[in-house]
Amino acid sequence: MWGIVNAVRQNHALEHATIHLLSHRNPFLRLVGRTTPAGFSIYGRVDTEELADAATEAILRLQRGERHLAIHPRCGTNLVVTGVMAGTAGFVASLGGTRSRLDRLPLALVAATLAAIAAQPVAHTVQERITTTARVEGSYIASITRRQLGGMILHKVEVGRG
Numbered sequence: 001m002w003g004i005v006n007a008v009r010q011n012h013a014l015e016h017a018t019i020h021l022l023s024h025r026n027p028f029l030r031l032v033g034r035t036t037p038a039g040f041s042i043y044g045r046v047d048t049e050e051l052a053d054a055a056t057e058a059i060l061r062l063q064r065g066e067r068h069l070a071i072h073p074r075c076g077t078n079l080v081v082t083g084v085m086a087g088t089a090g091f092v093a094s095l096g097g098t099r100s101r102l103d104r105l106p107l108a109l110v111a112a113t114l115a116a117i118a119a120q121p122v123a124h125t126v127q128e129r130i131t132t133t134a135r136v137e138g139s140y141i142a143s144i145t146r147r148q149l150g151g152m153i154l155h156k157v158e159v160g161r162g
Helices: 002-025 048-063 076-094 101-131
Strands: 032-036 039-043 139-149 152-161
Touching: 002 032, 002 039, 002 048, 002 101, 002 152, 048 139, 048 152, 076 101
Parallel strands: none
Antiparallel strands: 032 039, 039 152, 139 152
């Protein structure tokens, strides 16, 4: 089981690093990534050769120690951490007391907002320590397949381990 978890964490880091590199080359590029134990998928209008070059460079740069590439500010992990923290803070702030629920609403909103702000560094740490790992030694791009889904382009990137 830990082998699968580690593969997902590595592939998640590779997905992020690849998106970082593609976005740096084209700041207006809109991409969405999904990670699996076998690799990752990229949804968006990107050339297959450009994606292959970025994915290969991503592996090399992570292997050279550029760990910051494994963390992405628009990762779903950030949304989950922010949602959990803000929702919990708002819920706790609205509990108890003798005031009506409506009277407790401003406190709940302030608590949720402060928790959402505090969630940013927490989410970064969760990505860094739990959902990704920049340790991708022995990883390589095994294959990339392209599919057209209506107006959307999907690339599946299979990652090999050597």
